[in-house]
Each structure stands twice: as structure tokens, then as C-alpha cells.
Amino acid sequence: TRLMQSLAGGIAAGEIKPHYQPLLDLRTEQLVGFEALARWHHPTESILSPAHFSEAFDEPDLARAVSATMIDQVTADLARWRGTAIPSHVSLNVTAFDLRSECFAAELRQKMAQRGLSTKQLGIEVTETTVVSRDGEKMVATLTALRQLGFSVALDDFGTGFASLTHLITLPCDTLKIDRTFVTDLDSSSKTAAVVRSMVTLAGALGLDIVAEGVETRAELEAIRALDCHLVQGYLISKPLPAEAVPAFVASFA
Numbered sequence: 001t002r003l004m005q006s007l008a009g010g011i012a013a014g015e016i017k018p019h020y021q022p023l024l025d026l027r028t029e030q031l032v033g034f035e036a037l038a039r040w041h042h043p044t045e046s047i048l049s050p051a052h053f054s055e056a057f058d059e060p061d062l063a064r065a066v067s068a069t070m071i072d073q074v075t076a077d078l079a080r081w082r083g084t085a086i087p088s089h090v091s092l093n094v095t096a097f098d099l100r101s102e103c104f105a106a107e108l109r110q111k112m113a114q115r116g117l118s119t120k121q122l123g124i125e126v127t128e129t130t131v132v133s134r135d136g137e138k139m140v141a142t143l144t145a146l147r148q149l150g151f152s153v154a155l156d157d158f159g160t161g162f163a164s165l166t167h168l169i170t171l172p173c174d175t176l177k178i179d180r181t182f183v184t185d186l187d188s189s190s191k192t193a194a195v196v197r198s199m200v201t202l203a204g205a206l207g208l209d210i211v212a213e214g215v216e217t218r219a220e221l222e223a224i225r226a227l228d229c230h231l232v233q234g235y236l237i238s239k240p241l242p243a244e245a246v247p248a249f250v251a252s253f254a
């Protein structure tokens with residue numbers, strides 16, 4: 001498509017920017033970090049979410065170029081926010097193309113070091129579907145390397161992908177992110193509540209953190225809290241924010 005043909009140019013021109021969606025810990029009522037989500041600040045189309053350029057994530061060069069510009073800007077923002085009240089942890093969505101690269105973990109560490117950042121400040125999010133696809137072993141090796149270097153790994157869209165529970169035994173990860181479809185259905189379906197409750201128990205038994213995504217209402221927040229899931233993300237707390245809006249949001253939240 002015409003949009004896809006202009007994406008490489010848009011990336012080179014710095015039009016792909018990370019927007020930051022905060023993560024809230026209900027136990028402390030403190031913000032604990034952000035998820036970085038790509039947005040295309042298109043010169044004529046306004047701001048586009050990846051839904052408008054999702055083909056890019058299936059094309060190796062474009063997918064890696066999106067990751068590269070996201071990593072570059074996220075690390076720059078983290079460095080700029082150092083010493084402020086802004087939580088110093090960001091997680092980043094990556095693709096199979098990143099994880100198949102043998103130098104991805106080492107390059108990411110180098111990038112953090114260049115900016116004077118600790119690897120503990122960055123998390124990687126992968127979907128279940130990504131890690132069970134072709135070259136799964138290579139990707140597991142990269143995730144293992146990332147964790148050895150101090151990065152954290154979250155399994156995104158948990159419960160909707162193709163990962164069987166077996167994968168939880170072998171997958172090197174720190175966090176499960178409950179897909180927002182579960183959160184949406186929570187108040188209308190007691191079965192959904194039972195499934196979420198067992199996800200929380202499972203995460204606890206495996207020593208993993210668990211995050212509920214897509215919390216949009218007070219009622220959903222309270223339902224999630226009642227299921228002992230303490231880390232939440234969603235429009236109720238905030239939509240993804242451009243970097244410039246983050247300091248004011250953090251200040252208003254305190």
C-alpha cells in the first residue's frame with residue numbers, strides 16, 4: 001500500500017515515536033513504569049497506531065527498523081528522565097525478527113550502556129504466538145540471554161495465543177500480561193473470572209508477576225483487584241502518552 005511504501009521514509013524522518021502507557025501497582029497506588037507503544041506521527045494522516053501499519057511487523061527490514069527507532073528513542077527518554085519522579089522502567093514490544101537475531105541482546109545492552117542506563121530499566125514484551133512460531137529455539141536463546149543481562153521478559157496477550165501451558169515451563173520470562181479481552185469480559189462472565197483467578201494462581205506458583213491489560217472502568221479495576229492481580233494498565237489509568245506529556249501526567253498522579 002501507499003502507506004507502507006512511505007513507512008521506511010517516515011522511520012528515517014523520525015515520524016515513528018514511542019507513546020508511553022503507565023503501569024499502576026494497586027498495592028502501593030504508585031506508578032511503576034510504562035509500556036512503549038509505537039505511533040506514526042504522519043505528516044498528513046495525523047497520529048496512526050500500529051493497526052494502520054501492522055504489515056510492517058511481518059516484513060523483516062521494516063520490523064527491525066521500527067524496533068531500532070523505538071529502542072533509540074526509549075533509551076533517550078529514559079536517560080532524559082533520570083533523576084526525576086518519572087518511574088524508570090519501560091517495556092518494549094518486539095517481533096520474532098528481533099529475537100531471531102543472535103546479537104539482539106548484546107546490542108540492546110550496549111545501547112543501554114551508551115546512555116548510562118541499567119538493563120534493569122528495560123523489559124521486552126513478546127506474544128505467545130511469536131515465541132511458538134518458527135525458530136522458537138533461537139528466540140528462547142535470545143530471551144535467556146536478555147534475562148542473563150538483566151532485562152526482564154513479559155509474555156504479552158497471555159491466554160489468547162497458541163502457547164500451551166507447557167511453554168510456561170520452558171519459556172524464560174518474568175511476567176504474564178493478561179490479554180484485555182479477559183478484563184473486558186470479567187463482569188459479565190463468571191467463567192472468565194474463574195480463568196483469570198487461575199492465571200493469577202499459576203503466575204504466583206511459577207514466581208511470575210502478572211499484569212492486567214486494558215482496564216477501562218472502575219468496576220473492572222475492582223474486579224481485578226479482587227482476583228489478587230495488583231499490576232494494572234489501561235485507559236482508566238491513562239491512554240498511551242507522547243513523551244512530552246509524561247512529566248505532567250506523573251506530577252498530576254502523585
Ligand code: G
Nearest residue numbers: 036037038049050051057066070093094095
Ligand atoms: O498501541 P496499539 O493498541 O495501537 O498497538 C497495536 C498492536 O501493535 C499491539 O499488539 C502492540 O503490541 C503492537 N505494537 C505497538 N507498538 C509496537 C512496537 O513498537 N513494536 C511492535 N513490535 N509492536 C508494537
Ligand code: G
Nearest residue numbers: 037093156157214215216233234235236240
Ligand atoms: O498487544 P499489546 O498488549 O502490546 O497492545 C496493547 C494495545 O492495547 C495498545 O494498542 C494500546 O493502545 C491498547 N490499549 C491499552 N489500554 C487499553 C484499554 O484500556 N482499552 C483498549 N481498548 N485498548 C487499550
Ligand code: MN
Nearest residue numbers: 035093125156
Ligand atoms: Mn504489549
Ligand code: NA
Nearest residue numbers: 156157179213
Ligand atoms: Na497485549
